[in-house]
Amino acid sequence: MGARILGLRPSGAILLAFLAAALVAPFVVYPVFLMKVMCFALFACAFNLLIGYVGLLAFGHAMFFGGSAYVTGYVLKSWGWTPELAILAGVAVSALLGLVMGALSIGRQGIYFAMITLALAQMFFFFCVQAPFTGGENGITAIPRGRLFGLLDLSNDLALYYVVLAITGAAVLLLYRTVHSPFGQVLKGIRDNEARAVSLGYDVVRFKLLAFVLSAALAGLAGSLKAVALQLATLVDVSWTTSGEVILMTLIGGIGTVVGPIIGALVIVTMQNYLTGFAEWVIAIQGAIFFVTVLLFRRGIAGEVERFFRRRAAARADTRRLSTTAEITDTTV
Amino acid sequence: MFDIPIQAIFGQLLLGSINGAFYALLSLGLAIIFGLLHVVNFAHGAQYALGAFAAYLLLTYAGIPYWGALVIAPVIVGALGIVFERLFLRRLYEVDGIYQLLLTFSLALIIEGTLRALFGSSGIPYNNPLPGGVNLGFMFLPYYRGWVVVLSLALCLATWLIIEKTRLGSYLRAATERPDLVRTFGINVPLMITLTYGWGVALAALAGVLAAPIYQVSPGMGANLLIIVFAVVVIGGMGSLAGAVIAGFGLGIVEGLTKLVYPTASSMVIFVVMVVVLLVKPAGIFGREAR
């Protein structure tokens, strides 16, 4: 069901359009800013896998994002690793943390899950405050970007940009394929009616855990890339405010849509950029936007667009059906 | 082995009881709101901070001292909570529960963000209304801290009595189980829900006033406390009010004693206990449901 554009689902076509725009964007917009957007877009997409397709509201994803940023930053700066190994290290640590957090929290439903993930992430935050390798209040600064595979010098913003684009593009493609795969269908089945999935014989806990680890690993990938691109890893990255921010991005963009989180990240990161003049009011303004979105605008940008097109298609199908029925009744005497 | 002077132990026990008092008061408020509304009030910490700020503002601009603020601040903040529930939160009752959670979370951001913008991030001192103390021999008991523990215990007990022993409490307990049926008895459940939210918020604000002389008044005072309170609630189990209070005081004392033995771990010990509880009895120590 659903229209196809050039043989792709609409979401696939939009992603392709984003990619095309991203290929030329760094010549128009500051590449480091774009890389920040891409990192948070990936972060939001990873978060969206859990809330949109499994129905789990994870409130502690900063643990993976920031934890991975610290790991990558540390091995790049203090151990002199090459960036691809540093990123892999970050992702591996996030996946492991994801396994632990997932195992502890998956068993509980809805609000308990949210509270447990938040509390566990806060525990990690306190750990990071005290651990020596995180650099405490200052964080890890001036992270060297290094040479990719020992060859490509990533301190060139443009070169790094295309590397980050390739990686995030591949990750988003992975998510896209996962969501539309049989595995993704099972996840959606669990989200819609868990009891039924259990009665059908699915090991629901294992599916949820797998999704959680995947989400954590990709959130970690986003954090690693951010550490390389912005050359900074701080306590903010592991704090609850960052966990809350990724929720806001996904909500504004559209929970459960493929494209939504990307749009949401773009909106929020751009907004933060323009609000630097109002630094003290940023939290309050973001909170107000969050508030209004939850009350009035829950489907998010991509969600509202989807709804608009679905209604139009349904209206057209209705008129077609009615005219067909009229023809039939016309021919009966 | 524990070469720690008895004075230090009781000193930490007292400190732990005070922290525990705040954990208990806030868990109780959360549990009351959750019981009837089935909403986790993520704004609870911000409303606690708002109570402390209300006390500070009442003193600075209206000359109302601590004892007046203790009554007025919860009323003001509770009223704001009622407005929020009536105008906004209520609209989300028909929708998936996560949106109610997110709405209260965004309210917390608005409150904390506004406080930060208006007052800055650092703490504002608030004078101790009960200076001095008494030397009990095995420890020195400051009057104010003793007052905090006594009042908290009294409030928790009073709340428990109202809910378990009065007619109004039986309406509340019944409405928690079957709100629609209780409405058919002629009881205005929607009004009860609104007032219950207000009561929970007022409790948080009262805790804020109590906290002002001890922890100072700062916009961020609620956020970190709330996350610890979430851990307390997971440990105690959400279904039980008594459990919330016992877990709150108990964990405060555990935290205080940990400072004696292993100081660097004290900020994390409650979370560690939470992990253990999740592994051993996921429903919480006093919890009722299976999941």
Next chain:
Amino acid sequence: MAEAPPLLSVRDLRAGYGPSEALHGVALDVREGELVTLLGRNGAGKTTTLRAIIGLMKGRTGSIRIDGTETIRLAPERIARLGVAYCPEERGIFASLSVAENLVLPPVLRPGGLSTEEVYRLFPRLDERRASQGTKLSGGEQQMLAIARILRTGARILLLDEPTEGLAPVIVDQIGDIIADLKRRGLTILLVEQNFDFAARLADRLYVVENGRVAACFTAEEARADPARVQSLLSV
């Protein structure tokens, strides 16, 4: 024969759950002191009709007049105060309350209800188990408690949803006696039942509900004279 307008009057009642409509224009009357039964198959709309009358169906349209007052827009707590009490199919005994607490939970809304002692005299089994937890009672005892607690409120109209479902014949008889006694005391009762014999014994009139509408109406004499005709409307 001209008489006072019905105490409960329903016209063109439509209501549903979410997008699907369950009632497609129900119309019925209940006069003061009458016992009227709604019969029908599972899913016909009997329970939905009662829920609509007590105000629990959102978005209901049509007209429901109780003692002259239009209640189609009113909240359940307002409708209850007009003197209507509802005893749901699932009985709704509260686990966190004792039998005694369950019994006195519904507040007295109007004068004329039974006193607590009168209720205990009518239901001696409940008197014995006053302190037990509400849900520790047997099915029959819970049904009695569900009926007993609404008798204190002073309600004049009782909406009873399948009070005999799942109960042993001995208990069914006891409940039948209690309902007959309530009718003698002058209460107006709208009873939903699947058990035709039980209904025919007590009712003044019977409505057959089918697919969200009233399909037929019989007086008690008509139903007793030709039970087969009524049964045929109920069979699958």
